[in-house]
Amino acid sequence: MNFISTRGEVEKLGFEDVVLAGLARDGGLYVPEAWPVLSNDTIASFADKSFAEIAVEVIHPFTGDEISRDDLFRMAKDAYATFDSPAVTPLHPLKPGLTVLELFHGPTLAFKDVAMQLLARLMDHVLAKRGRRATIVGATSGDTGGAAIEAFRTSQRVDVVILFPEGRVSDVQRRMMTTPAEKNVHALAIRGTFDDCQALVKAMFNDHAFRDRVELSGVNSINWARIVAQATYYFYAASRLSGGKDGALSFSVPTGNFGDIFAGYVAKCMGLPIDKLIIASNENDILPRAVATGIYAMRDVVPTSSPSMDIQVSSNFERYLFEASGRDAGLVRSLMASLAAKGSFELGSLAPILKSDFAAVSASEKDVADCIRDTEVRYGYLLDPHTACAVVAAERVAEGDTVVLATAHPAKFPDAIEAITRKRPPLPRGFEHLMTDKERFEILSNNLAAVEEFVLNHSRASAGVSP
Numbered sequence: 001m002n003f004i005s006t007r008g009e010v011e012k013l014g015f016e017d018v019v020l021a022g023l024a025r026d027g028g029l030y031v032p033e034a035w036p037v038l039s040n041d042t043i044a045s046f047a048d049k050s051f052a053e054i055a056v057e058v059i060h061p062f063t064g065d066e067i068s069r070d071d072l073f074r075m076a077k078d079a080y081a082t083f084d085s086p087a088v089t090p091l092h093p094l095k096p097g098l099t100v101l102e103l104f105h106g107p108t109l110a111f112k113d114v115a116m117q118l119l120a121r122l123m124d125h126v127l128a129k130r131g132r133r134a135t136i137v138g139a140t141s142g143d144t145g146g147a148a149i150e151a152f153r154t155s156q157r158v159d160v161v162i163l164f165p166e167g168r169v170s171d172v173q174r175r176m177m178t179t180p181a182e183k184n185v186h187a188l189a190i191r192g193t194f195d196d197c198q199a200l201v202k203a204m205f206n207d208h209a210f211r212d213r214v215e216l217s218g219v220n221s222i223n224w225a226r227i228v229a230q231a232t233y234y235f236y237a238a239s240r241l242s243g244g245k246d247g248a249l250s251f252s253v254p255t256g257n258f259g260d261i262f263a264g265y266v267a268k269c270m271g272l273p274i275d276k277l278i279i280a281s282n283e284n285d286i287l288p289r290a291v292a293t294g295i296y297a298m299r300d301v302v303p304t305s306s307p308s309m310d311i312q313v314s315s316n317f318e319r320y321l322f323e324a325s326g327r328d329a330g331l332v333r334s335l336m337a338s339l340a341a342k343g344s345f346e347l348g349s350l351a352p353i354l355k356s357d358f359a360a361v362s363a364s365e366k367d368v369a370d371c372i373r374d375t376e377v378r379y380g381y382l383l384d385p386h387t388a389c390a391v392v393a394a395e396r397v398a399e400g401d402t403v404v405l406a407t408a409h410p411a412k413f414p415d416a417i418e419a420i421t422r423k424r425p426p427l428p429r430g431f432e433h434l435m436t437d438k439e440r441f442e443i444l445s446n447n448l449a450a451v452e453e454f455v456l457n458h459s460r461a462s463a464g465v466s467p
Contacts, residue, residue, distance in 0.1 A: 002066040003030040003224060006322040007336070008329025015063045016126045018213045019071050019119070019225045020134060024217025029319050030224045035269040036061035043271060046239035047306060051088035052076040054239065055118070055232040058270070062228055067125070079117035082107050084428070089114065089233045091240055091403075094379055098394060100406045102389070108176050109409035109428070111260065112147035115229035120151035120158075122225055123217070127157040133461040135214040137162045137204055139197035141256060142169045142308040143408060145187065146176030146350045148219045153182045156467050158217075159459050161186045162182050163197040163451065165444060169278070169307055171435070172412045172427070178439040186458055187441040188451065195313045196446045210452055215461035219452065221259030221316055230263035235272055237403050248273035250402040252394035254280045256309035256384040258316035259289065260405065265320065265357070275400055278359045280393035282306045282385075285362035286420040287314060292360070294351030296335075297344035305368055305416035306385040308408070313339075362395035369420045380415070382425060384410040 002012040007028030015022060018030045038057070046054050055076045060069050080088045085105040092100040106113025127134055136158055145162035152160045161175055166189040167436065177187040190197050198220075205211055221227060238249055251262040251274065261279055263290055268274045269291050279287050282304045289294040298312040318332060325331045338345035347354060363371070371388040375381055383391060387406040394402045410417050411425040418424040427434060444450050 001036070001062050002033045004033050005030060006318050006329060007333050010107070014066055016066045016129075019122055019126055019223065022215050022216070022220070022223045023202065025208060027202070027206055027336070028315070029222055030298070031319055031322060032062060032224075033338045037269075037271045039271070043235065043239075046235055051232070051236055052080050054236050055080075055229065058232045058235055059131070059228050062224075067122075071125065075121040077120060079121055082117055083113070089236055090266045091237060092381070094375070094381060094391075094404070097401050098391075098398075098404065099237075099241060100404050101233060102382070102406045103233060104409040105407060106147070107405050108143065108146040109412050110143035110147060111230075111405065111407040113150070114233060115226040115408050116144075116151040116219065117149040118229050119219055119223065119225050120155065124155055124157055127467070129467060133159075133215055133465070133467050134217040135455060135459040135461050136217050136219050137163070137201055137455055138218060138220050139163045139194065139201045140169070140177070141165070141194040141311055141413075142173040146173060146221060149177050149180050149185045149187070151443070153180050153185050157182060159184045159186075159461070161188060161458060163188045163190050163200060165189075165194050165197055166191050168193065168303060168310065170413050171335060171414065172414065173307075175434050175437070175439065178441040179434060179437040181440065184460075186454075188224065188454065189441055189443045190446055190451075191443065192446040194311055195301065198315065200451050202447055204452060204455070207452070210456075213462050214455055214459040221257055221262075227259060227263050227319075229265060230260060231270065234264050234267035234274070238272055241401065241403070247401065248275040250274070250276035250278060250394075250400055251396050252278040252280050252390040252398065252402055252404045254306070254309060254390045254407050255287070256281070256284065256311035256314065258314040258320065260320055260407065261358070262316045265323075269323075276359050276398065276402075277357065278361065278390075278393050278397055278402075280390035281360065281362040282309045282368070282389050283362060283364060284310050284312060285331075286312050286353050287317070288360035288362045290347065291355055291358060294347045294354075295344060296339070296347065298339075303418070304365060305413065306386070306389055308386055309389070320354075320357075321350065324350050324357070359393075359397045361396050363389040363392040372417070372420050376421060382410045382421070384408045384413055385416050
């Protein structure tokens with residue numbers, strides 16, 4: 001299996017190289033050269049398989065002969081043993097026709113753990129095979145950073161630097177990044193927005209001399225392995241709700257960076273019957289506006305109770321544009337250049353394709369608060385604000401059986417939940433010391449040179465330290 005860039009100006013890479021590369025050197029994102037399609041019998045067999053076994057069946061077609069099925073299963077089994085539920089992503093029926101897929105049972109209480117725990121093991125496996133080190137630099141709107149630091153904090157071959165927008169993540173999210181004491185993990189608060197953090201990371205990847213010096217790698221959803229690992233839980237949900245045989249489900253997905261819902265699109269490309277993929281947004285509604293108007297246009301970021309979706313540049317949307325355009329790399333380059341120059345682009349002939357592939361709903365802060373209160377009163381179930389956006393979206397547009405992706409535990413946003421319900425959700429057992437442990441992070445301006453200097457000073461790869 002080879003992988004190509006959405007911008008079409010670099011050579012093909014194999015799976016291992018794509019795992020280490022993250023962003024392509026032409027600024028594009030990697031996608032498989034062709035989509036592997038699972039047979040109906042294979043999908044039907046998932047009803048009797050564990051989450052780790054399903055992950056192997058979904059991911060192995062992309063690894064080719066670079067990673068054996070046995071090695072992949074070992075890594076998957078080890079990764080998902082870190083979750084507090086034997087199901088890994090258990091399903092919770094909310095009401096007839098609406099089921100919550102709980103993706104927050106990992107070590108940082110967010111859906112990012114599902115892919116990140118496996119990605120850490122994949123990267124260590126590849127680096128050990130090659131006798132190399134890597135430096136991971138990532139941007140987070142809240143959950144990716146904690147998940148990355150938790151997954152890589154014991155790695156002997158990887159240094160991690162995570163950028164987060166100062167004052168724009170919850171206290172729990174911040175502390176999951178800033179309290180680990182291992183010397184190979186670092187958190188940087190950037191004076192700006194998530195989009196500023198993401199732009200800094202992309203600029204570092206596009207600085208090829210710097211990139212090579214620190215052996216730069218990425219774990220944001222720009223990394224293809226993250227996306228395909230997340231596709232696993234779409235297959236898992238379908239196997240438990242429909243036996244993998246009859247009836248296509250719809251999925252309502254809280255999304256800002258378009259990665260989690262693009263994983264559903266990947267599952268559909270691989271043969272999973274899906275009715276509707278529903279983009280659930282908060283008031284930062286660039287994706288619903290794009291679906292409604294055919295124009296992708298940035299606005300100022302509005303702080304909300306669902307900060308992980310306070311985004312205006314949805315990186316993975318580029319992967320979708322590549323697919324929707326019939327893999328027209330020239331068109332993708334043109335659209336991305338327009339976005340960089342003007343902050344917008346017109347979808348043109350892609351607009352009706354987008355509208356047929358996705359439904360989209362934005363939930364106001366009032367919608368979110370009303371949904372959280374109503375769901376707790378009616379069903380005794382507490383939603384976090386991101387998941388509430390998805391419930392609002394599902395109830396507006398879904399017609400058949402729908403799965404809502406619950407992307408975070410409500411205790412990750414205690415201030416927002418307390419303001420809405422007048423009750424403060426407690427952290428689960430095992431997190432008692434999180435809010436009192438000593439924090440360790442630095443605050444930097446939105447300045448590429450300053451961030452690159454920090455990375456250089458904390459990268460063992462750049463210092464030439466042997467693995």
